[in-house]
Amino acid sequence: MAVTFTGSTSIASAPAKIGPIFRRIAHFRQGRSLVSAGPRSAQFCPSVGFQCRWSNSSALPAGVKAHVAAVEQASVDSTQNVEAPVVVITGASRGIGKAIALALGKAGCKVLVNYARSSKDAEEVSKQIEEFGGQALTFGGDVSKEEDVESMIKTVVDAWGTIDILINNAGITRDGLMMRMKKSQWQEVIDLNLTGVFLCTQAASKIMMKKRKGRIINIASVVGLIGNAGQANYSAAKAGVIGLTKSVAKEYASRNINVSIQLFFSSSDKTSNVIISKQNFK
Secondary structure (H helix, E strand, O other), X not given: OOEEEEOOOXXXXXXXXXXXXXXXXXXXXXXXXXXXXXXXXXXXXXXXXXXXXXXXXXXXXXXXXXXXXXXXXXXXXXXXXXXXXXXXXXXXXXXXXXXXXXXXXXXXXXXXXXXXXXXXXXXXXXXXXXXXXXXXXXXXXXXXXXXXXXXXXHHHHHHHOXXXXXXXXXXXXXXXXXHHOOHHHHHHHHHHHHHHHHHHHHHHHHHHHHHOOEEEEEEEEOHXXXXXXXXXXXXXXXXXXXXXXXXXXXXXXXXXXXXXXXXXXXXXXXXXXXXXXXXXXX
């Protein structure tokens, strides 16, 4: 007699651009895959839950049959009652943030779409998520302002009770050569791109620590590692995000909160015109 654990998953494929991010948070919807062979082995497929089936049930004693049936029904009930992950994405009205929001919406996550000024774009993203069968909220707020961040976190907790995943994506550019860069250009980028990550991480982690589970993904850029002419402010902010991520990951590891980073050549559609030549990599 062989025991087979079978399951199914309906994770939609994310755009190639955000594939690594999508795979990192998929564990909220899937289990680990274990496939082995042999007459007494089990096969476990990725799934929110699993079902137990005996391949020669007619030969089982009545008591064992009843136990297997009870376990199978409990597994089905557990699968049906699994709550969809609650995700907060900053700067999700367009660019990479929008792509992430749509991919997770398709996967069945509950998504809060944060925006600063593009309210129509954010509403469109939420509409598309709902058309996929998901749930979405929009929240207009500046993540560089502590009161806006606190209000955003309260909004999502009031609506869905918790936060499972935070994706710090919001970012701006105020490009200019160092010798001509105004202090306001420097400060705006640092405030939003770096301080915003700090504020959102601190606020969301308070919820995650209470349940000892969570995932924080910070979107950064390779210019934080290699620099780029005309982007001293942006490069400094992204380098700061990289350092912040490493430190926070060490602090939160014991609380079962995974903190990671994803590097892109640009963090929004606004920075797609920034060209990094091969010489920058030397």
